[in-house]
Amino acid sequence: MAQLYFEYGAMGSGKSIEILKVAHNYETQGKKVLLLTPLIDDRDGVGVIASRIGLKRPATVVSETDNLFTMIETAKNEKLAAILVDEAQFLTKDQVDQLAQVVDDLNLPVMTFGLKQDAFNHLFVGSQRLLEIADKLEEMKTICSFCGKKAITQLRIANGQPQYTGAQVQIGGDESYLPTCRYHWHHPILTMIPQP
Structure with a gap:
C-alpha cells in the first residue's frame, strides 16, 4: 500500500543525500523514480538536487502553480515506482494535497524531504501540511553547531x-x-x- 512520507530535519541533517540514496536504491533494482525539486531552490542551479558532500543529479522542476497530480499522472505511463520530492517545505498546501491524491488514487509512494520550520522557528506552508496529512513522519537528525546536542x-x-x-x-x-x-x-x- 502506497504512503505519503515526510522526512524532515534541520539544515545539514542529510536530507538531500538521503533522497539521492533512495533514488539510487530504486534504480539499482531497475525501478524508475520521478525526482522533483522546487523552482525556488537554485543553489546548485535550477532543477538540481545537490548534497553538501558533493553528490548531485538533475530533477524535474516544480513551480508553485504546477498541479503535481496532473504532472505525475502524465508521467505514470513511464511505469514509475516512486515519487521523490526535495525541499518539500516550499510546496504549496494544494501541492501537498495533490501528492496525497497521487498516493491514494494512483497508488504510488511519495517520499518528501525538507525543513520543518524556517530560520525564525515558524512552519513552512508545505511542511505544515505534510505534518498534518502524511502517513509517515521521520525526523532526520544532526547536531548543533555550538554544543553538539541535537539540532532542531x-x-x-x-x-x-x-x-x-x-x-x-x-x-x-x-x-x-x-x-x-x-x-x-x-x-x-x-x-x-x-x-x-
Missing part, C-alpha cells in the same frame, strides 16, 4: 551576525545557516559563527 532548527547568519527577522525564504547553504539546538538559536556563541 537553523540559525540564519549574515555578515557574521545572527538574523532574527527578515523574509521567510532566503536560499542559502552553509554560508547562511547553521544547525542549532533551541538554546543556541537564542544564545549563539558569536565567536564560533564563521566570519565573512
